[in-house]
Amino acid sequence: EKLFSIPLLPADYETYGALKTVRRLSQMKSLYADQEAADRLLENGDPVIYEVYELPHPNDETDLLVNITVLYPGYVGDEPYMTKGHFHREPDTAEAVIGLSGEGELLVQNREGELRSLKVAAGRISYAGGGWAHRVVNTGSENLVFFAVSGANIVHDYETAAELNFKKRQ
Ligand code: S6P
Ligand code: ZN
Numbered sequence: 001e002k003l004f005s006i007p008l009l010p011a012d013y014e015t016y017g018a019l020k021t022v023r024r025l026s027q028m029k030s031l032y033a034d035q036e037a038a039d040r041l042l043e044n045g046d047p048v049i050y051e052v053y054e055l056p057h058p059n060d061e062t063d064l065l066v067n068i069t070v071l072y073p074g075y076v077g078d079e080p081y082m083t084k085g086h087f088h089r090e091p092d093t094a095e096a097v098i099g100l101s102g103e104g105e106l107l108v109q110n111r112e113g114e115l116r117s118l119k120v121a122a123g124r125i126s127y128a129g130g131g132w133a134h135r136v137v138n139t140g141s142e143n144l145v146f147f148a149v150s151g152a153n154i155v156h157d158y159e160t161a162a163e164l165n166f167k168k169r170q
Helices: 010-015 035-043 158-164
Strands: 019-024 048-054 064-071 095-101 103-110 115-121 125-128 132-138 144-151
Touching (some): 010 064, 064 132, 103 144, 115 125, 132 144, 132 158
Antiparallel strands (some): 064 144, 103 115
């Protein structure tokens, strides 16, 4: 049995036992277009790009993954901070992103190479059906906080998505 009702806020997630994953530039450097800009940033530390708060859940197809992500504002060269991005391994199921604060884009690309950009903002839902690799980009100057919901049994495929090189075009 699993029932809960909590505020959609990172602090409340943590109180409820969420696992917090911190993604720093050094862990995703190769995904950025301007490697020299990334190296310059790393000389002065290793900036946190985003944090993911994941509630404990069974990896069960009858459950949902209900993560909150805090994506910080910033640039690597002229490319805004972004999440790593991934496909869901087969069965490749959908995901919805609901903006909580800040603004940005949900960049999606399918296996045929088609690239699309969907707006992410507070009170707005962006939906990516199965087959679309997805990544969020912070195009604003404030934290972009978003809620993402998908099936709890998804397996992230970061490798195939990294090959796509799907980026925010200026
Ligand atoms: C999970 C969902 C999000 C991301 C998070 C970080 O399916 O899409 O919770 O995990 O935004 O992105 P990434 O690409 O590093 O997993
Ligand atoms: Zn996903």
